[in-house]
Amino acid sequence: MSTNKVAVLATLAIKPEAAEHFVASMCEVRAKVLANEAGCERYDIAQGPTPGTYRIFELYESAEAFAQHNQMAYVAEAAIMLSMALAGAPTIELHDVIS
Known part of the structure; x- marks a missing residue:
């Protein structure tokens, strides 16, 4: 059993x-995400288990909402900032939410 929701975990x-x-x-x-994207139910930033590591937890009501998120101008701007800040390749996992 699954929902239409999409969870994203970025390390x-x-x-x-x-x-x-x-x-x-x-x-x-x-x-900006929480103010402008009704399809985003959760967007949390956390310190990872090791220094310099961060995790971003995102939850979208549907794949369409996640696709729409990726089209937002502030997401593109954040990607530019990230390209300069990253110490290595990010790990981004997409998950279908079960419950």
């Missing part, structure tokens, strides 16, 4: 010198 390694800017920028992105 990001951030350069130490970029960490403060990354956190501030992603908090701004979070606010």
Whole structure:
């Protein structure tokens, strides 16, 4: 049994010198996502288990809502910031939500 919901788990390694800017920028992105995207039910940023590692948890009501999220201008701007802040390739997992 599954729902139409899509969960996203991104794991990001951030350069130490970029960490403060990354956190501030992603908090701004979070606010924009939650204010502008009715299809996004959750967008949380967490410190990962090791220094410099962060996790972003996202929950969308549907694949369409997630696709719409990826078309937002502030997401494109965040991708540019991330390209400069990343210490390595990110891991992004998409999951179908069961319940």
